[in-house]
Amino acid sequence: MIIVSVSMLGLKFDEASADLSASLNFPVTMPVVFVDPQNITARLGENITVAVKIFNLTDAYYATDQPWIPGDEVLGPPGILYNYSLGNLLGFAIIFRWNPDILAYVNHTVKAPVELHPDGVLHEPIFSIVNVDENAGTYELATTSLGNGTFNSPDANAAVFTMTFEVIKRGVGNISLDSVDLATKWDIPSPHENRIPNVIRNGWFQTSSLETWIESLDVGFSRNQALWEPIILGENASVRVVVRNDNLTMAETYNLTLYYNGAPLEGGIWTDRVLNPGEAETLNCTIPASDLGRGVHLVNASIAVLNGSEVLTDELTTQFRVIDTPILGVEAPTLAIPGETVTFNASQSTHNDPDGTIQSYRWSLFAPGETLRFQYLGVSVTHTFAQSAEDGTWRVALNVTDSFGIGYDPMRPATAPYRKEISIEIDSGPPSILIAWPENGSFVGEDVPLSFQIGEIPFWIGYSVDSQPNVTISGNTTLLGLPEGVHSVVVYANDTAGSMGASSPVYFTVDANPPNITDVSQYPQKFDVQPQDEVTVNATLVDALSGIKHVILNYTTNNGTWHDINMTHLTGNVWTATIPAFPYGINVTYAIMAEDNAGNRISTSETGYDQYLVVPEFPSSVTLLLLGAAALLVGIILRKRATAS
Numbered sequence: 001m002i003i004v005s006v007s008m009l010g011l012k013f014d015e016a017s018a019d020l021s022a023s024l025n026f027p028v029t030m031p032v033v034f035v036d037p038q039n040i041t042a043r044l045g046e047n048i049t050v051a052v053k054i055f056n057l058t059d060a061y062y063a064t065d066q067p068w069i070p071g072d073e074v075l076g077p078p079g080i081l082y083n084y085s086l087g088n089l090l091g092f093a094i095i096f097r098w099n100p101d102i103l104a105y106v107n108h109t110v111k112a113p114v115e116l117h118p119d120g121v122l123h124e125p126i127f128s129i130v131n132v133d134e135n136a137g138t139y140e141l142a143t144t145s146l147g148n149g150t151f152n153s154p155d156a157n158a159a160v161f162t163m164t165f166e167v168i169k170r171g172v173g174n175i176s177l178d179s180v181d182l183a184t185k186w187d188i189p190s191p192h193e194n195r196i197p198n199v200i201r202n203g204w205f206q207t208s209s210l211e212t213w214i215e216s217l218d219v220g221f222s223r224n225q226a227l228w229e230p231i232i233l234g235e236n237a238s239v240r241v242v243v244r245n246d247n248l249t250m251a252e253t254y255n256l257t258l259y260y261n262g263a264p265l266e267g268g269i270w271t272d273r274v275l276n277p278g279e280a281e282t283l284n285c286t287i288p289a290s291d292l293g294r295g296v297h298l299v300n301a302s303i304a305v306l307n308g309s310e311v312l313t314d315e316l317t318t319q320f321r322v323i324d325t326p327i328l329g330v331e332a333p334t335l336a337i338p339g340e341t342v343t344f345n346a347s348q349s350t351h352n353d354p355d356g357t358i359q360s361y362r363w364s365l366f367a368p369g370e371t372l373r374f375q376y377l378g379v380s381v382t383h384t385f386a387q388s389a390e391d392g393t394w395r396v397a398l399n400v401t402d403s404f405g406i407g408y409d410p411m412r413p414a415t416a417p418y419r420k421e422i423s424i425e426i427d428s429g430p431p432s433i434l435i436a437w438p439e440n441g442s443f444v445g446e447d448v449p450l451s452f453q454i455g456e457i458p459f460w461i462g463y464s465v466d467s468q469p470n471v472t473i474s475g476n477t478t479l480l481g482l483p484e485g486v487h488s489v490v491v492y493a494n495d496t497a498g499s500m501g502a503s504s505p506v507y508f509t510v511d512a513n514p515p516n517i518t519d520v521s522q523y524p525q526k527f528d529v530q531p532q533d534e535v536t537v538n539a540t541l542v543d544a545l546s547g548i549k550h551v552i553l554n555y556t557t558n559n560g561t562w563h564d565i566n567m568t569h570l571t572g573n574v575w576t577a578t579i580p581a582f583p584y585g586i587n588v589t590y591a592i593m594a595e596d597n598a599g600n601r602i603s604t605s606e607t608g609y610d611q612y613l614v615v616p617e618f619p620s621s622v623t624l625l626l627l628g629a630a631a632l633l634v635g636i637i638l639r640k641r642a643t644a645s
């Protein structure tokens with residue numbers, strides 16, 4: 001037990017005695033009988049000691065020109081002038097009262113005579129009548145000095161008695177002086193002459209409140225430092241307790257226990273926590289989802305605080321709810337065409353929690369590419385797709401909120417059942433397909449590039465050659481191995497809605513072989529080309545399927561740069577070109593390259609180049625002679641070549 005030390009309180013009071021009139025608002029011209037301390041706060045179980053004291057008891061004598069202001073019937077009406085002294089105490093009678101329900105009487109000490117009690121009153125010998133009524137909470141004390149000496153309190157402050165109580169119950173109340181008589185001559189009946197005027201100051205008592213207490217207790221699903229309630233089945237429950245010490249001077253020690261549905265919560269017990277003055281601390285605990293069933297639950301926090309000599313408790317109970325979620329059922333078409341009106345119906349949705357109902361339905365319609373286009377409210381809504389509605393996959397998201405105020409929260413996985421997404425295909429028709437190559441009526445080589453354009457993003461692509469089964473492809477491709485002749489090709493594509501589109505058929509001719517080059521001849525002949533002679537080269541070209549596209553004569557002088565000359569169609573199958581004249585000694589090499597309309601190419605260089613040397617100029621007779629020999633020779637060569645080919 002802590003005892004409030006009266007000497008300590010008295011000491012504090014003495015230090016302040018010079019300013020007592022100012023600090024406690026006591027009158028300066030009048031004795032004051034007061035309870036000291038004036039205000040007491042104590043904890044349950046503590047002992048407190050209070051004193052009744054006299055202040056300003058002096059032998060100062062107030063003359064008739066000093067008015068009696070506060071009023072006392074024994075002195076007559078206020079405003080009348082009296083002669084009176086303030087002090088010279090010889091006896092007193094005091095009735096003192098407290099609330100016995102809150103304060104239990106322990107003992108008391110009469111502070112008389114001053115010879116035994118230096119802080120007390122009156123001179124020995126004294127005579128006292130004492131009556132303590134513990135049940136009524138009253139104390140009557142009448143004391144008189146039997147000697148001759150009157151008493152004035154030194155430094156104007158003396159104790160009459162002290163009384164000690166035990167605080168037995170929380171509460172507040174007066175510690176009051178019901179009646180105070182101070183007398184200069186106790187046994188003389190004339191009060192006007194014998195009584196000392198005084199005023200009374202009662203005391204006030206209150207039990208201290210619990211200074212370390214549970215400020216808050218919250219339960220919920222923890223997200224972003226906040227607790228969200230109700231909790232959804234499958235989530236952990238976070239329990240958060242804040243304990244605060246409001247005492248401004250003393251650290252306090254406490255134990256905390258958390259209870260979940262009446263049983264101590266695992267991890268919810270803390271012992272010997274110390275809170276410094278004015279501090280609060282937050283304690284967190286988790287109830288695992290496996291321990292949380294649907295319904296309303298209780299969490300209780302209880303603290304035991306070492307409060308002075310006793311252990312005081314504080315507790316707080318919070319209830320929280322664990323809910324089940326809705327099951328969303330949506331009826332909607334999976335396919336629609338622009339201009340069509342469709343209905344989205346969620347009336348089959350239910351709530352798994354018998355205490356819950358779905359309160360609102362919100363539909364969001366997203367065009368292909370995730371663009372939010374429309375929103376509707378209601379359990380069943382209709383939407384008309386515009387004629388311009390984009391083909392493709394539209395998303396329809398249904399979000400609900402229920403009677404618990406819960407809706408879909410992307411940061412809270414357990415809220416997933418509050419949202420349902422479906423998709424609807426908008427299809428304005430099958431894909432349009434245009435074959436870019438081959439062109440209708442074109443000639444192509446053995447390997448046929450197939451390129452095409454499709455008017456929408458296809459789900460599947462294929463082609464068919466000559467009405468054969470479809471071949472699946474992913475885009476432009478090359479048709480390989482087609483025999484020479486006329487063929488057809490059709491490209492097909494499926495859109496995501498399942499509509500099949502087809503291109504127009506394209507007819508084309510495969511020409512696998514290059515032109516045939518024969519009968520290459522030149523004039524002048526190879527051994528008779530003189531300076532100033534241009535050389536005319538002729539050749540016969542035939543192509544089986546697509547025909548000659550162009551013919552080129554390539555030549556070089558002295559194995560230098562190659563030059564191209566376009567050969568022109570002369571007559572029949574004969575093509576011709578002219579090589580310019582070169583000086584004596586120049587060696588000319590040439591070949592003929594031909595391409596047909598299907599892109600097949602051939603060159604005479606594959607079987608050997610033709611060559612001639614520019615010879616010096618001879619007299620015409622020699623020339624003629626040589627020409628004749630050369631013609632004979634050329635004729636032999638050409639025959640040999642024809643045989644060879």
Ligand SMILES: [Ca+2]
Binds near residue numbers: 431
């Ligand atoms: Ca389509």
Ligand SMILES: [Ca+2]
Binds near residue numbers: 515543547
């Ligand atoms: Ca050909």
